[in-house]
Amino acid sequence: xxxxxPGAGFTEGPGVELLQKKCTLCHDPDHITSLxxxxxxxxxxxxxxxxxxxxxxxxxASIIVEYLTKHYGRQK
Amino acid sequence: MEEKETPVSQPDSDKGKNMSRRVFITxxxxxxxxxxxxxSALGGEAYGQAAPAAAGALPQPAAPALPxxxxxxxxxxxxxxxxxKVLTERPLTANVTAEHLDDPVTPSDRMFxxxxxxxxxxxxxxxxxxxKGLVDNxxxxxxxxxxxxxxxxxxxxxLECAGSGRTAFSPLPKGTPWNPSGxxxxxxxxxxxxxxxxxxxxxxxxxxxxxxxxxxxGEVATARPVVRSIPMSKALExxxxxxxxMNGEPIPxxxxxxxxxxxxGWVGSASIKxxxxxxxLAAPFKGTYMDDSYRxxxxxxxxxxxxxxxxxxxxxxxxxxxxxxxAPGAKFKTGETIRVSGKAWAGDNGIQKVEVSVDEGxxxxxxxxxxxxxxxxxxxxxxxxRADRQGYMTLLARATDTAGNVQPISAVWxxxxxxxxxxxxxxxxxxxx
Numbered sequence: 001x002x003x004x005x006p007g008a009g010f011t012e013g014p015g016v017e018l019l020q021k022k023c024t025l026c027h028d029p030d031h032i033t034s035l036x037x038x039x040x041x042x043x044x045x046x047x048x049x050x051x052x053x054x055x056x057x058x059x060x061a062s063i064i065v066e067y068l069t070k071h072y073g074r075q076k
Numbered sequence: 077m078e079e080k081e082t083p084v085s086q087p088d089s090d091k092g093k094n095m096s097r098r099v100f101i102t103x104x105x106x107x108x109x110x111x112x113x114x115x116s117a118l119g120g121e122a123y124g125q126a127a128p129a130a131a132g133a134l135p136q137p138a139a140p141a142l143p144x145x146x147x148x149x150x151x152x153x154x155x156x157x158x159x160x161k162v163l164t165e166r167p168l169t170a171n172v173t174a175e176h177l178d179d180p181v182t183p184s185d186r187m188f189x190x191x192x193x194x195x196x197x198x199x200x201x202x203x204x205x206x207x208k209g210l211v212d213n214x215x216x217x218x219x220x221x222x223x224x225x226x227x228x229x230x231x232x233x234x235l236e237c238a239g240s241g242r243t244a245f246s247p248l249p250k251g252t253p254w255n256p257s258g259x260x261x262x263x264x265x266x267x268x269x270x271x272x273x274x275x276x277x278x279x280x281x282x283x284x285x286x287x288x289x290x291x292x293x294g295e296v297a298t299a300r301p302v303v304r305s306i307p308m309s310k311a312l313e314x315x316x317x318x319x320x321x322m323n324g325e326p327i328p329x330x331x332x333x334x335x336x337x338x339x340x341g342w343v344g345s346a347s348i349k350x351x352x353x354x355x356x357l358a359a360p361f362k363g364t365y366m367d368d369s370y371r372x373x374x375x376x377x378x379x380x381x382x383x384x385x386x387x388x389x390x391x392x393x394x395x396x397x398x399x400x401x402x403a404p405g406a407k408f409k410t411g412e413t414i415r416v417s418g419k420a421w422a423g424d425n426g427i428q429k430v431e432v433s434v435d436e437g438x439x440x441x442x443x444x445x446x447x448x449x450x451x452x453x454x455x456x457x458x459x460x461x462r463a464d465r466q467g468y469m470t471l472l473a474r475a476t477d478t479a480g481n482v483q484p485i486s487a488v489w490x491x492x493x494x495x496x497x498x499x500x501x502x503x504x505x506x507x508x509x
Contacts, residue, residue, distance in 0.1 A: 025295045026193075028164050035250050040382070045250065051364040053298035 009033055015067030022056050022064070023049075036074040039065065143293055145197035152195055152330040157185040163253055166295075167191040168330070171258035174500065175403035178417060180446075180456060181232060182261035184323050189330055190237045190252065190259070192302045192365070193294040196350055200326070200334040205318070209287075209356035212278030219320065219334055225276070226268030230324075231315050232453035233340030234421045235347055236260035238370055238390045241487075241496025247380050249493030257398055257500055262419070262454045265338045267319030270354075271312045279308075279356055286311040287361040288337045288348035304370070305361035306339055306346050310391070315340050315452050318351065340452030341423045343390045343494070345370055360389065372490040379489040392423030395483050396497035397430055397457070397475035404502050408463045409509040414471075416443070416459040418500070421452075422477035430457040433472040437485070437499070440474070463506040471502045 009029035010016050023032060037045065042065050050056055056064065149168050153160065159176045163169040171188035179186075200219050207215040217225065239251045240259025252259075274286070287305035310316060317338040320327060327333045332349030339346040345365065360366060366389065374386035397420035408414055420427045426448065431440035443457040457473070474483040486498040 024166075026166055026299070028166050031164050031166075031253075034253070037250070041250075048364065048368045051300070051368055053294065053296060053300045055296055055298050 011071040013067060013071055015063045018060055018063055019067060022054060022060065026054075032068075033072060036072055037068070038074055038076050039069040042068040042073070142194070142295075143297075144291075147195040147197045147329045149195075152189070155185065155328060155330075156189075157183070159186065160189075161255075161258075163255075167193060168195065169252045169254075171254065173255060174257035174398040174400050174418075175502075176400075177261065177398070177419070178400040181323065182263045184263060184325065184328055184331070187235075187261040187263055187322070187328075187331060188237065188240075188259050190344060191292070191330070192345075193292040193299060195330050196292050197329065198291060198333060198350060203334050203352075205335060205352060205354070207273060207277045207354045207356075209354075210280040210283045210358060211274070211356050212280065213276070215273070215277050222268060222273075222318070222335075223320065226272050226318075228266055229269060229317070230264055230266040230321075231317065231340070232262055232264045232450045233315060233317075233338055234260065234262045234393075234452050234454055235338070235340065235344045236393055236421075238343035238345060238494040239492070239496075240344075241498075242493035244496050244498055245379075245487070245489055245493045249491055251493050254496075256496065256498075259344075262421070263323050265317055265319040265340075266321035266324070267317040267335075267338065269314055270316045270318055270337070271314060273318055273354070274311060274356070277356070282358050283308055283356045285357045285360045287353075287355045287357055288346075288351055289353035289355070290332075290336075290348045291350040291352045300364050302345075302348065302365050303361055303363050304346050304348055304365055305357060306342070306391075307360075310339060310342065310346075315450070318354075341421070342392050343370060346391075369492060370494070371492065372494055376488050377490070381491070383491045390494050392425075393421065394487075394495055394497050395422040395425065395427070395475050395477040395481045396420065397473045397483060398500040399471055399473050399502045402471075402502065402504055404504070406504045408504060408506050410463055410466055410506055411509050412463045412506075414461045414463055414504070416461060416471055416473075418443075418457050418473050419454040420445075420457060420473075420475035421454040422475065422479075422481070425481070426451075426478040427455040428476045428478050428480070430455070430473055430475045432457075432459040432461075433474075434461050434469060436470060437472055443473070466506050466508050468503060468505050471504065472499045474499055 046061050046065055149165055159172045160170045168189055168191045172186045203219045237259040240254050241256050242251055242254045244256035285305040285307055287303055289303055319338045320335050335351045336349045337347045337351055370390045371387040373384050374388050399418040401417045420430045430443040432443050433440045443459040446456040476482045483497055487496045
């Protein structure tokens with residue numbers, strides 16, 4: 001695994017800034033990084049968060065799901 | 077908080093555009109569906125502007141200008157027992173484990189915390205409650221008037237987060253990582269019976285559900301309010317309260333000061349905190365806290381499978397018991413009598429019996445049950461075991477409710493990890509005297 005950015009707890013990679021900006025407004029990084037989910041499960045999670053009011057656009061959601069699947073994914 | 081309330085005429089406005097989620101998913105695919113109410117519809121980011129990122133550093137979360145004062149987590153926790161273990165800080169969730177819940181009535185400073193959003197810093201003066209929807213006489217009264225109008229009743233009643241015990245499930249579902257023995261409590265509540273309030277408002281015959289609206293808000297202006305509704309039958313049940321006291325004191329801020337719903341025996345999320353509005357509806361409220369969570373498959377599925385199309389809302393907890401003494405890891409001497417104590421509860425049902433096993437469930441012996449208190453109070457049990465053999469041993473408890481339901485070894489797995497009610501296992505060691 002790549003080095004984590006200081007204080008963030010997230011693995012470095014495309015999309016990490018977006019995650020840091022959007023998701024950690026309301027959630028502990030640890031709570032996100034302790035999960036391991038399939039792409040479909042991450043899509044569900046991000047979808048629910050958007051329905052709960054997360055200010056995330058279509059393009060941003062794709063980047064976030066891509067990042068989470070790559071670094072915090074699991075095989076079915 | 078009028079703007080948070082959903083008018084009766086548009087009960088599905090929380091989802092946006094009156095579009096059925098499922099139909100939309102079919103039409104444009106999953107990722108498209110999740111964007112149906114994305115930022116273009118809701119707009120906005122945090123309340124304030126994001127702080128400029130230092131050169132080379134990641135952008136930091138915004139420092140929001142929130143719509144009202146908030147009780148910081150540190151201040152919340154300063155009022156709680158040092159035994160409270162924080163599970164998540166955003167949103168704040170915390171609990172004590174079973175061995176710290178041996179008191180007959182759960183002390184306020186040991187009551188579990190489960191916020192969905194922030195802890196609003198409300199004041200009692202001027203706090204308003206509105207009752208509207210399918211009623212003949214909509215009500216709007218402040219707390220003082222509410223207390224003056226309706227008789228205060230005090231009941232001891234169980235509250236338990238739907239996800240209590242979640243980490244005992246395998247595979248682990250997402251959600252608050254409640255440890256296997258925390259996420260519940262049984263304090264005393266004082267307030268008006270919701271049935272009396274609804275009677276005063278004159279509920280119409282087509283009423284089906286009653287929705288509760290709270291005053292809490294999130295870090296972002298677009299955060300959906302936490303709204304949950306319960307069926308009329310439970311709303312009219314005499315133990316369902318609009319409460320202003322917990323254990324004889326004003327409800328602590330994090331637990332809903334100055335007013336909250338108390339729907340005992342049911343999933344904790346039904347008991348909306350910081351209550352500002354009650355709306356009588358012709359159908360269950362439609363919103364993300366009704367439709368995206370607090371649901372289980374209509375028929376059981378294999379562990380790890382995804383949520384099926386047919387789901388049901390979580391309501392009353394199933395039968396459950398925990399051992400509150402001895403604590404895990406306790407040491408005893410051979411020949412000593414081990415006094416086991418614990419609690420049992422069963423949603424809308426009563427407890428018929430509790431049994432204890434000291435041999436991993438090979439044999440069971442009846443525990444002594446305390447007399448029945450309030451309908452939704454847990455039942456205490458005690459059991460004595462003479463430590464005859466040296467070494468490690470486990471204590472197990474299992475409860476049976478008045479409908480004959482027996483607590484299972486392991487709970488039925490479900491994708492969101494609700495209703496863990498498997499046996500509580502406590503390991504202890506017997507040393508040579």
